[in-house]
Amino acid sequence: MSTTAFPSKARIVIIGGGVGGTSVAHHLADLGEKEVILFERSDLTSGSTFHSAGLVGQLRADPTLTKMNMHSVDLYRSLEKTDTPASWRECGSIKLASSPERMEEIRRQIGWARTFGLDLHEISPQEAQGLFPLIDLKGVVGACYMASDGQVDPSQLTMALAAGARRNGVKIFTHTRVLEIKTKDARVTHVVTDKGTIECEIVVNCGGIYAPQVGRMVDVRIPIVPMSHQYLITENFLPQGEKMLPSLRDPDLLIYFRQEVSGLLMGGYERNSKAWSADFNNFDKIPEDFNGKLLTEEWERFEEIAVNSQRRIPKMSEVGVKNFINGPEGFTPDNEFCLGETSVAGFYVAAGFCAHGIAGAGGIGKVVAEWIVAGEPTMDLWHMDIKRFGSSYNSPNFTLQRVTENYEAYYDIHYPGEERQSARPEKKSPIYDWHAAHGATFGEKASWERVNYYSTHKGDEALRPIGWAGKYWSSAVQVEHHATRNSAGIFDESSFAKARISGTRAAEFLNYVCANDVAKGVGRTVYTQALNSRGGIESDYTVTQVSDSEFFIVTGTAFATHDFGWLKKIAHEKNYDVMIKDITQELACFGIWGPRARDILSKVTSYDLSHSNFPFMHSRLLEIAGKAARATRITYVGELGWEIYLPVHDALSVWEALIEAGEEFQLMPCGYKAIESLRLEKGYRAWAGEINTETNPWEAGLGFAVSLKKDNFHGRDALVRAKENVLRTLVAITFENICDVPLGNEAIRIGETVIGRIKSGGQGYTLGKAIAYAYLANVHSEVGTSIDVELFGRWVRGTISDEPLFDPLNERVKS
């Protein structure tokens, strides 16, 4: 219990004294924040932290998370030199491949690690056994080793972080329970505890499994579920005085190990997971006094893991078990953290660490502290941003189905293009049944069912990519691609996120948020980016002016909460009185694109669609097949065409009328995978693909969508500065063999020097080549330069090519 008097005011209040809360406090203090208070309802570490296994691995599938974990290791190492060390032991780690597929994954990861300067290298099974002599090599195909991974004592780490925070002025109040959070005008103002009330500007919810409960205090849904997670510790049996064993993971067998004193700690991810205190109908209900406690041992659910552990380390069947731990840990629906500012201004969350919170804590503390101080993320944190979750996660049923699926597949190999199976279908297009009846293969994005392709379209199997890129590949995509380039394709894009922005200051507001001039007059459509204050691309979308006081915004399916949240945040901060309404569910959207698009559309409307009457980037209200619709001349595939927006109840009749009108022109219904191939060829950027908060429009080749003529828009100053100092460029790379398809994150080198990593890749069927995009230093980005890209340990030659790769003069788009 702290003896400091209870404060009446602070700038920042952190709720939760686990490894997350103390790390955020530590980093805020490091950044010079002076008025930071941390409340913990019991003792520090008494949530999930005290019973953690403490393994710290750095390499993850996501580059940002890898950088964060690398920061954790640097920090934990440096804490050893302070008066409050964290008991960091840099014992290294081994990952075993017990299947050929796992070995492929390992080789792919070794390639990524190279781009981070991480010393991950392949070792033979025998070398693995040399490092960890207890291993039985039966079924082991190969392995990798990273010397800078390690283990830490989670409680000591938390105490060390808390000590560092205290040294820099943070006040920590234990046994102080937050009961209520007060807001005014959707902004936090006060935190009420059982010891008193404090006024504050910012609240950071570091409540671990209790985070959803804290979120409910301000009506914010935090889709985290407490899941039981188990491990055991054996009796001591290792010889004394020897070098500490590295940590060991054998994901094919679902298990991990580390040395604990002179025994082994062994845990894993059960295939029969179990939520705790939450179920399919109810949110979590954690007992008031659940601190410093564990759950009842569940040997039955652990049996598969125990048996597997004995297969890999036969000694496990001989040694006794000293301790069996079953503790709850907060899992999110996609195994990524849940970070950032929520829909309530000033209310941040840093929770849902999915059993890698000890490895992540250092990095989490850093990025969340920076986010709070800057008011926006300082790295590309989209994968961890709470705003990635849409409204479906308001349902306990949907959330738990997703969490369960993810928990149980935690150690599985996740191939690109893999689709979620649980909780489907959730959101459907109004013409979903038509697609299903016509052979659609659906994918899921942000809980929307979308057509990936129609399996009735049979293409050339010989184009199947080599390796992983060929796993979830269909020859139908090339057929749909060619139909769009040669005649026309029709795409159901009803899941697009759409918003109406209205108010007398709507034009002024949008021209402040957007980098482009978006108020060009009624009926004009503009592609724009919204920038953060560093000039990074916070979002990109199209804006159509509908009237003097109303605009229509369309953005990607997954970005409604994020992009519209950003608009609301800026409106709030800058006092723009505008209405921002999400109208995604009201309108269907069809894209009809290709050289015959005009011929087809002309058959179902009397409107003059000629280029002179209906130019590119214009939008009109017209009648299509007898129904009122908005048609916008725009394309995401690089062809002549329109996007048609209409009320959902009219969607089916208009779709069928278009299909019928298109019959004589070989119009083909197509899916999202074809869009991906078409847009890669044309060089259209995708947010969260080639562009994100860390990239600016100059380096991304999007300077054409910036209007520096406007003297005031968000991020302008940084953007002007950035223009003087563009150090890297987004380049298009082509590969002669269309089957050599990079997936993202692969290392790029010239000679023996690694110069970058791939951002995105795919197949360009018109080009007849594989395509990738990457940011390279200007010195390396000259057109014609040969580079090598590592595809599963194989270096493949690519060429930096002139952009756009397809129709550089835009003749097709503007025909």
Ligand SMILES: Cc1cc2nc3c(=O)[nH]c(=O)nc-3n(C[C@H](O)[C@H](O)[C@H](O)COP(=O)(O)OP(=O)(O)OC[C@H]3O[C@@H](n4cnc5c(N)ncnc54)[C@H](O)[C@@H]3O)c2cc1C
């Ligand atoms: C069995 C097990 C093994 C694990 N092994 C590993 C591993 O090997 N490596 C790894 O990286 N991670 C591991 N983890 C995960 C890791 O332990 C967690 O991710 C991490 O400890 C979570 O930290 P936290 O700060 O988010 O939550 P917590 O430690 O739970 O802290 C949240 C705190 O908030 C407090 N709080 C909640 N509500 C209030 C309120 N209203 N007022 C005041 N205070 C409040 C709680 O009392 C609690 O102390 C493991 C987890 C488990 C369960």
